[in-house]
Amino acid sequence: MNELLKYRRVVLLVDRLATPFLAKTAISMLRYRPDDIAAVLDTEQAGTTAEVLFGVGGKIPVVATLRDVDADALFIGIAPPGGMLPEHFRPFVEQALSVGIDVVSGLHDFLSNDPALTLLAKTHSAKILDVRKNPFRQTATGGDIAPDCLRVHSVGQDCSVGKMVATLEIQRELCRRGEDASFLATGQTGIMVSGKGLPIDCMVADFVNGAAERLVTESQDHEILLIEGQGSISHPSFSAVTVGLLHGCAPDGLVFCYEMGRKFVKGLDNIPLLPIGQMMDAYERTASLRHPCRIIGIAINSRNASAEEATEERDRVGKEFGLPACDVYRDGASALADAVVALKRELKS
Amino acid sequence: MNELLKYRRVVLLVDRLATPFLAKTAISMLRYRPDDIAAVLDTEQAGTTAEVLFGVGGKIPVVATLRDVDADALFIGIAPPGGMLPEHFRPFVEQALSVGIDVVSGLHDFLSNDPALTLLAKTHSAKILDVRKNPFRQTATGGDIAPDCLRVHSVGQDCSVGKMVATLEIQRELCRRGEDASFLATGQTGIMVSGKGLPIDCMVADFVNGAAERLVTESQDHEILLIEGQGSISHPSFSAVTVGLLHGCAPDGLVFCYEMGRKFVKGLDNIPLLPIGQMMDAYERTASLRHPCRIIGIAINSRNASAEEATEERDRVGKEFGLPACDVYRDGASALADAVVALKRELKS
Numbered sequence: 001m002n003e004l005l006k007y008r009r010v011v012l013l014v015d016r017l018a019t020p021f022l023a024k025t026a027i028s029m030l031r032y033r034p035d036d037i038a039a040v041l042d043t044e045q046a047g048t049t050a051e052v053l054f055g056v057g058g059k060i061p062v063v064a065t066l067r068d069v070d071a072d073a074l075f076i077g078i079a080p081p082g083g084m085l086p087e088h089f090r091p092f093v094e095q096a097l098s099v100g101i102d103v104v105s106g107l108h109d110f111l112s113n114d115p116a117l118t119l120l121a122k123t124h125s126a127k128i129l130d131v132r133k134n135p136f137r138q139t140a141t142g143g144d145i146a147p148d149c150l151r152v153h154s155v156g157q158d159c160s161v162g163k164m165v166a167t168l169e170i171q172r173e174l175c176r177r178g179e180d181a182s183f184l185a186t187g188q189t190g191i192m193v194s195g196k197g198l199p200i201d202c203m204v205a206d207f208v209n210g211a212a213e214r215l216v217t218e219s220q221d222h223e224i225l226l227i228e229g230q231g232s233i234s235h236p237s238f239s240a241v242t243v244g245l246l247h248g249c250a251p252d253g254l255v256f257c258y259e260m261g262r263k264f265v266k267g268l269d270n271i272p273l274l275p276i277g278q279m280m281d282a283y284e285r286t287a288s289l290r291h292p293c294r295i296i297g298i299a300i301n302s303r304n305a306s307a308e309e310a311t312e313e314r315d316r317v318g319k320e321f322g323l324p325a326c327d328v329y330r331d332g333a334s335a336l337a338d339a340v341v342a343l344k345r346e347l348k349s
Numbered sequence: 350m351n352e353l354l355k356y357r358r359v360v361l362l363v364d365r366l367a368t369p370f371l372a373k374t375a376i377s378m379l380r381y382r383p384d385d386i387a388a389v390l391d392t393e394q395a396g397t398t399a400e401v402l403f404g405v406g407g408k409i410p411v412v413a414t415l416r417d418v419d420a421d422a423l424f425i426g427i428a429p430p431g432g433m434l435p436e437h438f439r440p441f442v443e444q445a446l447s448v449g450i451d452v453v454s455g456l457h458d459f460l461s462n463d464p465a466l467t468l469l470a471k472t473h474s475a476k477i478l479d480v481r482k483n484p485f486r487q488t489a490t491g492g493d494i495a496p497d498c499l500r501v502h503s504v505g506q507d508c509s510v511g512k513m514v515a516t517l518e519i520q521r522e523l524c525r526r527g528e529d530a531s532f533l534a535t536g537q538t539g540i541m542v543s544g545k546g547l548p549i550d551c552m553v554a555d556f557v558n559g560a561a562e563r564l565v566t567e568s569q570d571h572e573i574l575l576i577e578g579q580g581s582i583s584h585p586s587f588s589a590v591t592v593g594l595l596h597g598c599a600p601d602g603l604v605f606c607y608e609m610g611r612k613f614v615k616g617l618d619n620i621p622l623l624p625i626g627q628m629m630d631a632y633e634r635t636a637s638l639r640h641p642c643r644i645i646g647i648a649i650n651s652r653n654a655s656a657e658e659a660t661e662e663r664d665r666v667g668k669e670f671g672l673p674a675c676d677v678y679r680d681g682a683s684a685l686a687d688a689v690v691a692l693k694r695e696l697k698s
């Protein structure tokens with residue numbers, strides 16, 4: 001998937017679905033590959049900027065049609081539960097392919113399985129890249145993980161709490177300090193941002209653990225691996241993915257991520273979230289069935305809180321659990337990077 | 350998959366792989382559909398009987414070629430880890446199709462995706478049924494489960510400890526008592542035996558929980574559901590499947606299954622099994638993240654123990670954990686059926 005990084009004039013398609021929850025792919029592309037984004041496509045909000053729409057992306061324009069942009073790729077900018085292409089996205093995809101613009105999608109609903117789209121792509125020498133399409137078919141072996149390669153995995157109280165962002169920010173902070181730390185993407189957005197990784201949530205179930213294990217064994221030339229988490233261990237819909245990933249990558253340490261003020265499971269608004277203390281306990285116990293592991297820090301997503309509330313929460317939670325805690329956007333990832341380095345020293349000694 | 354039950358002269362293909370671990374599909378077909386089996390196909394052991402080969406199936410012959418049998422279907426009788434068709438099975442599959450005999454497979458490696466086999470089938474009006482091929486694509490909702498439908502799920506210390514057998518035997522015992530109890534198959538063998546179910550281990554990972562939930566919501570006209578388990582919560586390769594199933598079917602009670610004397614994870618002989626007390630605790634805690642749940646009984650597989658050893662183990666373990674315990678083959682499933690009925694009464698009161 002390194003070819004994903006070759007695109008330098010990307011249009012992010014979010015038409016009429018530009019909410020922070022649905023458009024997280026677009027938002028992360030704006031944050032981590034801003035120089036490669038030519039425009040955001042949203043007919044409702046055309047004329048404004050990415051910064052106004054999403055709070056990130058500066059002056060990158062929001063446009064109503066591909067015709068207004070010199071694009072080299074159209075990326076599907078949303079990650080809807082279920083992973084189907086919204087009906088009204090199809091004309092934009094067809095338009096892109098029909099003028100030779102590649103289309104990159106992270107949906108479960110593979111665009112390259114659609115005969116009409118495939119024909120269009122072929123006729124106009126465009127490519128369709130389904131980031132989630134993957135022939136990986138190996139069961140985990142439970143071995144082959146190098147003990148001197150530190151593995152830190154982000155886990156969460158829920159979906160969409162900022163696990164990928166926390167993981168990326170910690171990795172960047174470690175690299176700034178000269179550590180040899182690599183980010184391992186496990187979802188479509190992480191793969192689009194980093195150009196590598198495996199889409200864990202679309203593996204055949206028997207091979208979920210195996211895919212996570214493979215991610216790690218392929219990257220053990222690094223001293224530190226930061227492995228993006230998925231879902232949550234108590235999520236009624238996605239716990240299979242979460243636990244397969246947790247056991248497959250056999251982490252030494254976990255960073256627990258949650259969003260301040262969230263009360264119910266994302267997308268299942270009748271189901272209350274469990275207390276973060278119970279969740280952390282569940283993660284430690286479950287991870288340790290495979291490999292000794294503990295929570296080393298807490299990443300708080302305080303996007304809906306004031307600065308004062310965020311500081312209060314950070315100090316209170318850090319004290320309650322005796323762990324470094326921070327919001328990586330507000331505070332930077334220093335406290336969590338410190339925890340990773342401390343764990344590395346501890347395990348080496 | 351009800352069409353699987355129409356076959357009445359089945360040949361079970363196990364050629365040169367007739368071990369209890371690999372051939373569990375064949376063994377279960379012999380046990381639960383003996384009247385529908387015409388022969389076992391194994392070139393190494395041809396001339397003997399199923400009873401001699403597997404300890405079940407009475408005088409059903411073991412043959413070296415399909416030509417010796419008036420068959421209406423060839424079932425792939427093995428369930429190898431990874432789920433690929435052994436190279437030397439292919440000529441038997443081709444032979445069956447070329448004389449118009451349907452082929453039923455539970456492999457991950459879908460025979461119906463093989464153009465040569467598909468052409469052969471079409472030419473000779475034979476069918477290829479891939480039991481694991483499934484278009485199911487829905488995430489779990491976390492709701493819609495009727496509280497008055499009791500759900501009991503079998504879980505295990507490891508793979509291949511007899512979860513399916515324990516589940517089937519409890520269901521049969523409950524039906525003998527006049528209870529309205531249904532068996533829900535979650536693996537290829539259970540589906541071949543019962544003619545229905547969903548192959549949980551080959552779902553796309555995001556839909557594992559959803560498939561388990563669907564199994565339950567489609568069968569809530571029964572008073573009691575006995576849901577076959579898969580893998581184990583600590584299995585390095587398969588815990589994703591196990592936990593997705595555990596959360597998707599949201600059981601009220603669990604039957605814990607293990608095999609006496611087993612020390613290492615099946616197929617990963619360098620990895621020790623965890624103590625059964627720790628495993629039961631892990632299952633109860635993890636299941637209860639979704640829905641209040643506890644272990645109600647223990648099914649012991651004592652196939653490699655003497656009668657005296659089995660009785661000693663049963664009494665010791667039952668006392669240690671304060672739970673009904675039995676080997677369903679040696680002792681019948683009465684003690685476990687009692688536990689199910691007691692839980693049903695408790696939850697109704």
